[in-house]
Amino acid sequence: MPGKKFYLTTAIDYSNGDPHLGHALEKVGADCIARYHRLSGDRVHFLMGMDEHSQSVIQAAARASVVPREWVDRMAKTFADYWRRLECSNDDWIRTTEPRHVRGVVALLERIQQQRPDDLYVADYEGLYCTGCEEFKQPAQIVNGHCIEHPTLELIPTKERNHFFRLSAYGQRLLQLIATGAFRVEPEIRRNEVVRLLEDGLQDVSISRQRLPWGIPFPGDPDQTVYVWFDALINYLSATGFPEPGYERLWPADLHVVGKGITRFHCIIWPAMLLAAGLELPRLVWAHGYVQWEGTKMSKTAGTAVSLDTAIERHGADALRYFLVREVGFENDGNFTWDRFDARYTADLADTFGNLVSRSLAMTDRYRAGVVPTEAGESPLDAAAAETIAAYTRAMDAYDLQQGAALLIELATRANRYVEETTPWKLAKAKRDGELDQVLAHLVRTVARLAVLSGPFIPVKAEEIWTSLGADRSLASLRLADLTGLAVAGWKVSKPPPLFPKPDAD
Numbered sequence: 012m013p014g015k016k017f018y019l020t021t022a023i024d025y026s027n028g029d030p031h032l033g034h035a036l037e038k039v040g041a042d043c044i045a046r047y048h049r050l051s052g053d054r055v056h057f058l059m060g061m062d063e064h065s066q067s068v069i070q071a072a073a074r075a076s077v078v079p080r081e082w083v084d085r086m087a088k089t090f091a092d093y094w095r096r097l098e099c100s101n102d103d104w105i106r107t108t109e110p111r112h113v114r115g116v117v118a119l120l121e122r123i124q125q126q127r128p129d130d131l132y133v134a135d136y137e138g139l140y141c142t143g144c145e146e147f148k149q150p151a152q153i154v155n156g157h158c159i160e161h162p163t164l165e166l167i168p169t170k171e172r173n174h175f176f177r178l179s180a181y182g183q184r185l186l187q188l189i190a191t192g193a194f195r196v197e198p199e200i201r202r203n204e205v206v207r208l209l210e211d212g213l214q215d216v217s218i219s220r221q222r223l224p225w226g227i228p229f230p231g232d233p234d235q236t237v238y239v240w241f242d243a244l245i246n247y248l249s250a251t252g253f254p255e256p257g258y259e260r261l262w263p264a265d266l267h268v269v270g271k272g273i274t275r276f277h278c279i280i281w282p283a284m285l286l287a288a289g290l291e292l293p294r295l296v297w298a299h300g301y302v303q304w305e306g307t308k309m310s311k312t313a314g315t316a317v318s319l320d321t322a323i324e325r326h327g328a329d330a331l332r333y334f335l336v337r338e339v340g341f342e343n344d345g346n347f348t349w350d351r352f353d354a355r356y357t358a359d360l361a362d363t364f365g366n367l368v369s370r371s372l373a374m375t376d377r378y379r380a381g382v383v384p385t386e387a388g389e390s391p392l393d394a395a396a397a398e399t400i401a402a403y404t405r406a407m408d409a410y411d412l413q414q415g416a417a418l419l420i421e422l423a424t425r426a427n428r429y430v431e432e433t434t435p436w437k438l439a440k441a442k443r444d445g446e447l448d449q450v451l452a453h454l455v456r457t458v459a460r461l462a463v464l465s466g467p468f469i470p471v472k473a474e475e476i477w478t479s480l481g482a483d484r485s486l487a488s489l490r491l492a493d494l495t496g497l498a499v500a501g502w503k504v505s506k507p508p509p510l511f512p513k514p515d516a517d
């Protein structure tokens with residue numbers, strides 16, 4: 012039976028510099044959510060991509076002495092390579108320079124022109140422009156003459172004639188949709204910020220720029236280029252095939268994952284654009300916090316980036332994925348430090364999770380030639396696993412990835428204690444075979460359940476564990492609902508390779 016549709020997206024990234032840990036948190040977190048929903052049996056469609064029309068692309072290309080097209084091709088490859096290394100399982104990859112996207116942007120604008128012609132108009136605009144945000148900043152967004160998000164960039168005084176979108180007409184409607192839950196913004200702290208902005212009243216927004224050499228020509232006015240944010244937001248819709256028939260199979264999106272700094276675009280401007288075009292709104296926008304490095308936001312322009320290569324190479328991609336969601340989290344800001352990364356790796360992954368897997372499989376190999384005995388009756392581990400599965404489901408459904416990851420390690424800790432309590436090596440020595448059978452069977456079953464539950468976080472290690480379990484079916488074929496009654500008798504386990512090797516002590 013096909014599951015229910017679950018279409019999720021990440022923000023698309025500017026093609027103006029290499030990805031850093033801040034980008035990685037968002038993509039990894041969204042990937043954990045995508046993998047969890049597949050595990051739940053949903054029909055997942057997971058979109059990632061690149062925002063390639065920004066002014067900063069023109070500048071970056073010029074600095075590299077290449078044309079913008081060559082530059083964005085290069086950057087798209089760089090980003091995609093990193094996301095593959097981090098095991099991102101996106102089903103689609105959209106670039107805003109693709110024809111399918113350009114078609115979607117033009118179609119959306121034309122639809123607004125038809126449905127709400129008064130909502131688009133031409134006017135002069137004068138203001139301070141931030142090239143980091145690619146937007147005009149309001150006085151409340153400026154501190155000491157600089158953009159709040161980009162304190163090292165100069166704001167550029169800009170005056171030009173532009174097309175405008177009557178955003179001011181949509182505040183009350185959006186407040187109602189948020190109040191009824193028809194359009195959700197999470198977590199609550201972000202929803203409150205958005206509600207405050209809406210209550211303060213909205214100003215109309217410029218949706219075109221004059222004669223930019225790199226961008227989508229404004230429909231009906233080739234002297235103007237579609238403003239990069241207006242262009243970029245539409246990627247979530249154009250990737251569904253809009254306006255071609257059939258796009259409704261995916262649209263509306265069930266979840267947009269974005270950073271907390273761009274909620275105004277995703278929770279106000281984007282839904283207003285869709286309302287103006289008579290299209291359905293995304294169900295939920297989840298705005299995560301930032302990765303902080305020594306107390307400041309990780310970003311290219313803030314100049315605090317730590318190399319993503321170094322972070323991946325330190326303990327492998329799975330360990331970095333685990334650390335980002337477990338320690339930094341997906342709701343508030345969190346710190347990244349090498350000390351904490353090493354400590355989590357050793358305590359959680361090597362000494363707890365890895366240790367449980369290796370000792371359980373090694374003892375089954377040693378005492379039962381690898382053949383898993385038949386379970387008879389319950390063990391304390393079954394009760395612990397049932398509680399873990401229920402709590403894990405609640406946490407993951409609420410996008411509490413930090414808690415989901417913590418629950419895995421708690422169950423592994425409980426199972427390690429079970430080994431100490433039951434002392435299988437003493438049972439073997441005393442030839443208490445029936446008892447030893449039970450202990451080994453329950454341990455292997457717990458390892459199997461943990462392999463499944465850990466898949467969203469550490470997909471490569473989960474597969475390695477699954478291979479060592481010698482199971483009678485593939486890991487990908489298992490669903491959460493299969494875990495309670497999971498039968499492991501007769502599986503032929505083998506000793507796993509070192510899952511989380513400790514770096515050489517020196």
Ligand SMILES: [Zn+2]
Pocket residue numbers: 141142143144145158159160161
């Ligand atoms: Zn800015």
